[in-house]
Amino acid sequence: xxxxxxxxxxxxxxxxxxxxxxxxxxxxxxxxxxxxxxxxxxxxxxxxxxxxxxxxxxxxxxxxxxxxxxxxxxxxxxxxxxxxxxxxxxxxxxxxxxxxxxxxxxxxxxxxxxxxxxxxxxxxxxxxxxxxxxxxxxxxxxxxxxxxxxxxxxxxxxxxxxxxxxxxxxxxxxxxxxxxxxxxxxxxxxxxxxxxxxxxxxxxxxxxxxxxxxxxxxxxxxxxxxxxxxxxxxxxxxxxxxxxxxxxxxxxxxxxxxxxxxxxxxxxxxxxxxxxxxxxxxxxxxxxxxxxxxxxxxxxxxxxxxxxxxxxxxxxxxxxxxxxxxxxxxxxxxxxxxxxxxxxxxxxxxxxxxxxxxxxxxxxxxxxxxxxxxxxxxxxxxxxxxxxxxxxxxxxxxxxxxxxxxxxxxxxxxxxxxxxxxxxxxxxxxxxxxxxxxxxxxxxxxxxxxxxxxxxxxxxxxxxxxxxxxxxxxxxxxxxxxxxxxxxxxxxxxxxxxxxxxxxxxxxxxxxxxxxxxxxxxxxxxxxxxxxxxxxxxxxxxxxxxxxxxxxxxxxxxxxxxxxxxxxxxxxxxxxxxxxxxxxxxxxxxxxxxxxxxxxxxxxxxxxxxxxxxxxxxxxxxxxxxxxxxxxxxxxxxxxxxxxxxxxxxxxxxxxxxxxxxxxxxxx
Ligand code: IVH
Numbered sequence: 001x002x003x004x005x006x007x008x009x010x011x012x013x014x015x016x017x018x019x020x021x022x023x024x025x026x027x028x029x030x031x032x033x034x035x036x037x038x039x040x041x042x043x044x045x046x047x048x049x050x051x052x053x054x055x056x057x058x059x060x061x062x063x064x065x066x067x068x069x070x071x072x073x074x075x076x077x078x079x080x081x082x083x084x085x086x087x088x089x090x091x092x093x094x095x096x097x098x099x100x101x102x103x104x105x106x107x108x109x110x111x112x113x114x115x116x117x118x119x120x121x122x123x124x125x126x127x128x129x130x131x132x133x134x135x136x137x138x139x140x141x142x143x144x145x146x147x148x149x150x151x152x153x154x155x156x157x158x159x160x161x162x163x164x165x166x167x168x169x170x171x172x173x174x175x176x177x178x179x180x181x182x183x184x185x186x187x188x189x190x191x192x193x194x195x196x197x198x199x200x201x202x203x204x205x206x207x208x209x210x211x212x213x214x215x216x217x218x219x220x221x222x223x224x225x226x227x228x229x230x231x232x233x234x235x236x237x238x239x240x241x242x243x244x245x246x247x248x249x250x251x252x253x254x255x256x257x258x259x260x261x262x263x264x265x266x267x268x269x270x271x272x273x274x275x276x277x278x279x280x281x282x283x284x285x286x287x288x289x290x291x292x293x294x295x296x297x298x299x300x301x302x303x304x305x306x307x308x309x310x311x312x313x314x315x316x317x318x319x320x321x322x323x324x325x326x327x328x329x330x331x332x333x334x335x336x337x338x339x340x341x342x343x344x345x346x347x348x349x350x351x352x353x354x355x356x357x358x359x360x361x362x363x364x365x366x367x368x369x370x371x372x373x374x375x376x377x378x379x380x381x382x383x384x385x386x387x388x389x390x391x392x393x394x395x396x397x398x399x400x401x402x403x404x405x406x407x408x409x410x411x412x413x414x415x416x417x418x419x420x421x422x423x424x425x426x427x428x429x430x431x432x433x434x435x436x437x438x439x440x441x442x443x444x445x446x447x448x449x450x451x452x453x454x455x456x457x458x459x460x461x462x463x464x465x466x467x468x469x470x471x472x473x474x475x476x477x478x479x480x481x482x483x484x485x486x487x488x489x490x491x492x493x494x495x496x497x498x499x500x501x502x503x504x505x506x507x508x509x510x511x512x513x514x515x516x517x518x519x520x521x522x523x524x525x526x527x528x529x530x531x532x533x534x535x536x537x538x539x540x541x542x543x544x545x546x547x548x549x550x551x552x553x554x555x556x557x558x559x560x561x562x563x564x565x566x567x568x569x570x571x572x573x574x575x576x577x578x579x580x581x582x583x584x585x586x587x588x589x590x591x592x593x594x595x596x597x598x599x600x601x602x603x604x605x606x607x608x609x610x611x612x613x614x615x616x617x618x619x620x621x622x623x624x625x626x627x628x629x630x631x632x633x634x635x636x637x638x639x640x641x642x643x644x645x646x647x648x649x650x651x652x653x654x655x656x657x658x659x660x661x662x663x664x665x666x667x668x
Contacts, residue, residue, distance in 0.1 A: 010054070010057055010513070011320075011321070011422055011425075011427070011513060012050075012320075013046075013047065013050040013051075013054070013057070014059065014422075014425050014426055014427045014610075014612075015418075015421050015422050015424075015425040015436065016043050016046055016047050016050075016436075017047055017059060017061045017063065017425075017426065018424065018425040018426045018430075018434065018435070019043060019421065019425075019434075019435040019436040019437070020040065020043045020044060020047060020061075020063050021061055021063065022432070022433045022434055022435035022438070023040055023043075023435055023437070039437075041194070041199075044063060044199065045196075045199075045339070047061075047063065048199070049367075049372050049373075050372070053372050055600070055640070055643075056598075056599050056600065056611070056640075056643075056645070057611055058601065058611075059426065059610040059611060060601075060602075060607065060608060060609075060610070075142075075143050076136070076140050076141065076142060076143065077121070077131065077133040077136075077140065077141045077142070077143050078139060078140050079121065079138070079139055079140070079141065079167075081167070081224045082138045082139050083119060083121060083135040083136075083138045083139075083141070083169055084138060084290060084293065084294050084295055085138060085293050085294045086114075086276060086294050086295075086298055086299065086300040087294045087295075087296075087298070087299045087300070087642045088299065088300050088301070088302070088642075089299050089300070089301050090301075090302075092253050092256070094299075094301075095252055095253050095256055095277065095299075095301055096252070096253055098252075098277060098299050099252035099253075099277075101288075102277075102279045102284065102288075102297070105279070105284050105287055105288055106281070106284060107279035107280065107281050107284035107285075107288075107297070108279070108280050108281065109252055109277050109278065109279060109280065110240045110277075110278050110279075110280045111244050111246070111252070111255050111256065111259060111275055111276070111277050111278075112239045112240050112242060112244065112275070112276050112278070113239070113242060113244065113259070113263065113268075113270050113272040113274075113275060113276070114272055114273060114274035114275055114276050114300050114301075114302070115171040115173050115219060115239070115270055115271070115272055116173065116196065116197050116198045116270075116271040116272055116273055116338060117171040117172050117173025117174065117197065117198055117201045117271070118134060118135070118171065118172050118173070118198065118201050118202055118205070119134070119135035119169065119170070119171055119172075119221075120132055120133065120134055120135065120141075120144075120148075120169070120170065120171070120172045120218070121133050121134075121135070121141060121167050121168070121169050122156060122167070122168045122169075122170070122218070123165065123166070123167050123168075124159075124160055124162065124165070124166040124167075124168070125164075125165055126163050126164065127159050127160050127161060127162055127163060128158070128159055129149070129156070129157070129158050129159065129160075130145070131143060131145050132144055132145045132148040132149065132156075133145070137601065137603065137607070138293070139603075144205050144206070147205050147206065148172075148205055151204070151205070151214065151216055152215060152216075153172070153215075153216045153217065153218050154215070154216070154217045154218065155217050155218040155219060155220070155235075155236060155237045156172075156218035156236075157234060157235045157236070160234040160235070161234065162225075162226065162230070162234065164225065165225065166223055166224070166225040166226055167223060167224040167225060168220050168222075168223040168226070168231065168236060169220065169221050169222055169223060169224075170218055170219050170220035170221050170222075170236070170239065171218070171219050171221070171239070172201055172205065172216055172217070172218050173197060173198075173201055173216065173217055173218075173219065173270065173271065174197045174200050174201050174204075174214070174215070174216060174217070174271065175215075175217055175269045175270060175271070176197070176268075176269055176270065176271050177269065178214070178215040178216070178217070179194070179197045179200055179271060181215070182194070182200060182204075182214050182215070183200070196271070196338050196339035197271035197338065198271075200214075201216060204216065217237075217270075218236070218237070219236075219237050219238075219239050219242070219270070220236040220237065220238055220239065221238075221239050227282075228240065239276075240278070240280075242270070243262075243267075243268075244258070244259040244262060244263075244275070245258045245259050245261065245262025245263070245265070245268070246258040246259065246262075252277065256275055256277075256301060259275050260275075260303050263303075271338055272338075273302055273303065273337060273338055274300055274301050274302035274303055275300070275301050275303075276298060276299070276300045276301075277298065277299050277300075277301070278295075278297060278298040279297040279298070284297060285297045291641050291642070292641065292658070293640070293641055293642070294641075294642065306336045306337040306366065306367070307336065307364050307365065307366040307376060308334035308335065308336045308364070308365055308366075309334075309362060309363070309364055309365075309379060310331045310332045310333075310334045310362070310363060310365055311331060311332050311360065311361070311362055311363070312329050312330070312331045312357060312358070312359055312360060312361045312363055312375075313330050313331060313332065313359065313360075314329075314330040314359060315327055315328065315329055315330070315346065315352075315357075315358075315359060315388050316328045316330060317390065317391060317395065318418075319394060319395060319409055319414040319415050319417075319418060320415065320418050321415050321418035321419040321421075321422045321508045322408075322415060322419075322508055322509070322510045322511075323401075323408040323409045323410060323411075323412075323414060323415045323510075324406050324407075324408055325390070325394070325400065325406070325407045325408060325409060326345060327345065327346040327347070327348070327349075327352060327388075327390065328343050328344070328345055328346065329343060329344050329345075329346050329357065329363075329375055330342060330343050331343070331344075331363065331365065331375075334365060336365060336366060336367055336373070337367055341365065341367070341373040343373065344365060344372075344373040344374050344375050345374075346375060346388075347406075348405050348406045348407065349390045349402075349405075349407060350405050352387070352388050352390060353387065355375060355377065355378055356378050356381065356387050357375060357378050357387065357388060358381065358385045358386050358387045358388045359385070359388065360381070360382060360384060360385040361378045361380070361381050361385055362378065362379045362380040362381070362382075363375050363376070363377065363378050363379060364376045364377050364379055390407065394409035394411055394414045395409075395414055396409070396411050396413045396414045398410065398411035398413075398414065412452070415508065416443045416448075416450070416451065416452065417439055417440050417443045417444075419453065419508040420439040420442060420443055420450055420453070420456065421434070421435070421436045421439035421440070422506070422508065423453055423456065423506035423508070424438075424439060424456075424495075426610060426612075427502075427505065427513075427514050427610065427612045428498075428502050428505045428506040428514075428517075429495040429498050429502055429503070429506050430495060430498065430502070431488065431491045431492055431495045432487070432488075432491040433484065433487050433488045433491055434488060434491070437469060438467070438469075438480065438488070441467050441468060441469055441470075441480070442456075442459075442467065445468075449463055449467070452563075452564045452567070453506055453507060453508075453561075453564050453567075453568065454563070454564045454565075454566075454567025454568050454570075454571065455567070456492060457492060457496065457567070457568065457571035457572075457573060458567070458571060459489065459492065461482075461485055461486065461489060464480055464484075464485035464488060464489060465479070465480060465481060465482045465485040466479055466480075467479060467480040467485070495573075496571065496572050496573045496574060497574055498573075498574060499521065499574065499576075499616075500521040500525070500526070500527065500574060500575065500576035501514075501517040501518040501520070501521035501522070501616070502517060503517075503527070503568065503573060503574065503575065503576075504516075504517040504520050504521055504527075504530070505517030507557065507558075507561050507564065507565075509553065509554060509557030509558065509561070510553045510557060511549070511550050511553050511554075512550075512553075512554065512557070514612045514615070515545075515615070515625075516543075516545070516546075516550075516554075518615065518616060518619050518625075519543045519544055519545070519546075520543060520554070521576060522619055523541055523542075523543045524541075524576075525576050525577065525578050525579055526575060526576035526577060526578060527565055527568075527569075527575035527576055528575070528576075529576075530554075530558050531558055531559070531562060531565065533554075533555065533558070534555065535551050535552055535555035536551075538550070538551035538554045538555055539551035544624065588622070589620075589621050589622030589623075590621050590622065590665060590666050590667065591618060591621040591622045591623030591635075591666065592621075592622035592623070593622070593623075593634075594622075594623040594624070594634035594635055595623070595624045595626050595632050595633050595634050595635075596618045596623045596624065596625055596626065596633075596634060596635045596636075596637060597625070597626050597627065597628065597629050597633050597635070597636050597637070597645060597649075598611060598614050598615065598618075598625065598636075598637045598639075599636065599637070599638055599639065599640055599643055599645040599646065600638055600639030600640025600641075600643055600645075600646075601639040601640065602614060602637075602639050602659045603639060603658070603659045603660065604658075604659050604660035604663055605659075605660070605663040605668045606659045606662065606663055606668070607659075614637070617666065617668075621666050623635075628645075629645050629648045629649045629652065629654060630652070631652055633649065633652070633654045634654070634655065635654070635655050635656075635657060635662075636649040636654050636655070636656045636657070637657055637658075637659060637662040638656050638657070638658065638659075639658070639659050
């Protein structure tokens with residue numbers, strides 16, 4: 001059996017999201033535990049980490065912002081006045097520039113913490129708190145009234161002395177003390193600690209069965225229908241009035257730096273990773289206005305990453321779906337930037353050697369982009385510590401290909417677990433209910449049920465229902481069970497109709513993922529054409545990005561998968577078909593010849609689509625999807641005005657459209 005350690009790439013992220021969704025559903029729908037609480041929390045932490053570092057690739061999964069599963073929901077709430085987001089600045093010079101803009105408009109700046117909780121809207125009708133709902137996407141949130149009203153929340157009065165409808169907006173959070181307290185209780189009752197205060201808050205307001213003496217706090221930003229003085233009068237804690245440690249400085253950067261130090265002191269009770277700067281005067285706010293997404297009179301800044309010193313206890317080798325070997329350092333848990341971390345990828349043998357890291361090394365760890373744990377350097381190797389020597393055989397004992405920086409196993413037995421779990425993920429065959437745990441179980445044991453992708457499609461009900469999922473923490477054996485087996489079989493059946501590009505992606509051919517799945521499918525149309533193609537055919541196909549290296553890998557990859565492809569064919573999996581001749585005078589496709597880049601969160605008709613699905617759409621409409629903005633870009637579909645792609649497109653004069661405008665353009 002191969003262990004798949006988290007490889008922090010896009011594929012792994014997507015696979016993890018689908019595993020977490022499957023686990024949440026299985027747990028609440030069928031009471032099946034597909035993974036331990038610890039694994040689930042780790043999975044979510046990894047997903048959160050990836051999303052924070054790759055905001056452009058976030059897919060809508062609802063694991064954090066919707067009801068993941070089994071939690072009470074009163075449905076959705078629509079905001080007439082949207083709950084806006086905040087623009088970000090990344091360095092002190094940008095803060096200076098922001099301060100100058102506000103000063104030029106005649107305004108003054110208040111600084112306040114950037115809280116690490118969740119934004120909520122609290123609605124009062126004729127003075128009574130009647131609805132509490134999440135920010136969601138800013139226009140539509142999730143109604144969590146029932147749950148929230150069960151909790152004891154400091155700073156959220158049940159009644160206020162106002163008539164009519166008042167919507168108070170603010171952050172629901174756990175103070176640092178409350179976070180520690182609830183984590184202690186959780187650990188004492190056998191549950192894993194929450195990774196950070198935000199997760200703790202989100203988890204607490206969504207659970208029906210709160211049992212850890214959770215205390216939450218509400219801090220108000222503003223309200224629709226009341227001004228600051230009225231809010232304070234009504235008993236709210238206003239974010240703008242929270243002390244930030246500046247002792248009368250007037251320079252904005254100095255105030256930001258002062259808070260950077262103050263926020264870590266015991267006097268400061270709130271979990272925070274940054275600061276928000278806002279123009280105070282209502283007139284200035286009105287004059288500067290807002291974009292569709294964020295006010296122009298406010299901005300947020302994150303402080304530089306924290307570091308911590310810890311000791312490496314283990315280094316784990318894993319194999320990814322195309323055979324790449326990964327190395328993960330496991331170290332004593334340390335608190336960095338508000339969350340506890342205990343593992344980090346070491347990338348490859350060259351980096352391991354360059355760091356000089358081994359089991360027992362004292363290391364400095366940090367979070368890249370404030371979120372992905374990394375080992376920065378070795379601070380000390382004691383006399384007994386030797387630099388880790390990566391093994392030169394794979395977990396199955398096969399010799400490794402060491403010709404590149406990343407070592408690889410060429411034995412399919414090593415990568416089958418990762419391959420099958422990726423094949424089931426949303427970006428490949430999208431088999432609902434499939435998870436890493438199930439994939440692992442399918443490929444494990446003396447006589448694994450699944451030895452290649454083809455085997456997935458011949459699974460029988462009995463085999464799945466009795467699939468062993470190991471033992472629980474209490475030592476009882478767990479099986480997948482009939483209900484889940486039935487669902488998964490139905491979903492496997494449905495997956496047979498997935499378009500060819502997804503089947504190609506699922507094969508796990510080196511240097512091919514979603515993008516090349518799409519490009520190869522749209523050029524070759526059928527799996528048979530791909531099997532018939534020579535290396536030369538790939539090299540001269542004109543498919544974007546296919547040079548000599550990919551041509552060789554693709555040729556070899558399809559040939560090697562001949563047997564698997566025949567199994568897929570026999571099972572009835574869609575292997576593509578020749579396109580029909582375009583009718584004479586048929587309307588040209590709306591994106592013919594255009595190079596399109598997509599960035600930010602999709603909204604409107606595109607909201608439910610993953611980035612991959614939007615790219616599929618672009619290509620179906622005759623366009624080419626691309627990841628970066630350049631002079632050659634024809635169109636930027638932008639869900640995040642102000643982002644770096646937006647700025648570049650602006651500079652280059654590239655046409656920018658909102659997701660809604662794009663949907664209209666392609667006739668969605
Ligand atoms: S004001 C009009 N103030 O940031 C702007 N938001 O990006 C509305 N947040 O989801 C938000 N601390 O959860 C504001 N001091 C603060 C904040 C803050 C954290 C979060 C909030 C919201 C997000 C907006």
